[in-house]
Amino acid sequence: MSQVSMPPSSLVHTQQARPVAIATEHLSFSYADTPDVLGDVTLTITAGEKVGVIGHNGCGKTTLFMLLCGVLAPSAGTVRLFDQVIQPGQFHPDIGLLFQDPDDQLFSTSVWEDIAFGPNNMNLPEAEVAQRVQQAMQMTGTEPLAQRPPHHLSGGEKQMVAIAGLLAMCPRVLLYDEPTANLDLRSRRRLIHFLQQAPETLLIASHDLEFLLEVCDRILLIDDGQVKADGVPTEVMGDGALMEQHGLEKPHSLIPHVEPHHPCSSQPE
Numbered sequence: 001m002s003q004v005s006m007p008p009s010s011l012v013h014t015q016q017a018r019p020v021a022i023a024t025e026h027l028s029f030s031y032a033d034t035p036d037v038l039g040d041v042t043l044t045i046t047a048g049e050k051v052g053v054i055g056h057n058g059c060g061k062t063t064l065f066m067l068l069c070g071v072l073a074p075s076a077g078t079v080r081l082f083d084q085v086i087q088p089g090q091f092h093p094d095i096g097l098l099f100q101d102p103d104d105q106l107f108s109t110s111v112w113e114d115i116a117f118g119p120n121n122m123n124l125p126e127a128e129v130a131q132r133v134q135q136a137m138q139m140t141g142t143e144p145l146a147q148r149p150p151h152h153l154s155g156g157e158k159q160m161v162a163i164a165g166l167l168a169m170c171p172r173v174l175l176y177d178e179p180t181a182n183l184d185l186r187s188r189r190r191l192i193h194f195l196q197q198a199p200e201t202l203l204i205a206s207h208d209l210e211f212l213l214e215v216c217d218r219i220l221l222i223d224d225g226q227v228k229a230d231g232v233p234t235e236v237m238g239d240g241a242l243m244e245q246h247g248l249e250k251p252h253s254l255i256p257h258v259e260p261h262h263p264c265s266s267q268p269e
């Protein structure tokens with residue numbers, strides 16, 4: 001694995017004081033007809049980190065997320081969430097997954113009902129459910145949509161409602177799978193500000209590398225079922241040879257900008 005630069009020692013010290021949010025040990029997974037999607041992945045995510053997960057189509061980002069939150073059962077290895085081993089198939093309110101397609105997440109008759117679904121499942125008192133729904137709608141700017149049927153919303157509106165549904169469960173870890181896929185530029189910018197201020201531990205799988213550069217403090221590059229690079233975003237994504245080797249491109253903002261010299265302009269003195 002390419003270790004692309006270590007954080008400064010003061011940062012290491014701060015991070016060591018924080019608990020480990022996610023730890024995988026020798027995590028492997030195969031689908032019945034797709035073997036070795038992930039092979040022997042061992043990694044540690046510290047509480048409060050904002051980690052971008054990159055890799056070409058089909059490299060296993062979504063599969064990794066589904067293993068981390070217990071939707072899929074590992075073929076081998078374990079996942080720990082704050083030192084508790086994740087039991088596949090069980091409800092883990094401490095970790096939430098935003099699906100790639102918000103339609104997979106929204107199914108109630110109104111936005112309010114959808115956001116309340118998670119807290120209701122946690123058997124919270126009605127007043128607390130209402131308070132959490134209200135707060136989650138406020139944070140995501142979805143209050144005006146409260147009584148609308150989710151299937152009538154635009155792609156971007158659905159995305160924010162799906163995020164509100166996760167926030168209402170107050171998870172400590174959030175997994176975002178392609179969160180900018182349905183968003184226009186203004187909604188994308190709003191999501192960037194929102195995630196920059198998020199107190200939770202974040203893992204974000206995305207092909208929108210510029211978005212990851214703005215939000216994340218660490219990048220994992222996945223290929224051939226393994227973590228091939230783990231480090232500071234500008235250094236992992238700024239390494240053109242590394243990116244190309246794994247089927248990716250350096251983000252535009254990390255390519256040095258050279259002003260083209262117009263042939264008719266006067267020569268510099």
Ligand SMILES: Nc1ncnc2c1ncn2[C@@H]1O[C@H](COP(=O)(O)OP(=O)(O)OP(=O)(O)O)[C@@H](O)[C@H]1O
Nearest residue numbers: 031032033034037056057058059060061062063064
């Ligand atoms: N339910 C499934 N059954 C069989 N194979 C699957 C299933 N889901 C995913 N796969 C395969 O597993 C591999 C990893 O898929 P995954 O969706 O995790 O990749 P990804 O990195 O999230 O891709 P993308 O960037 O396109 O979203 C791919 O080869 C995919 O075809």
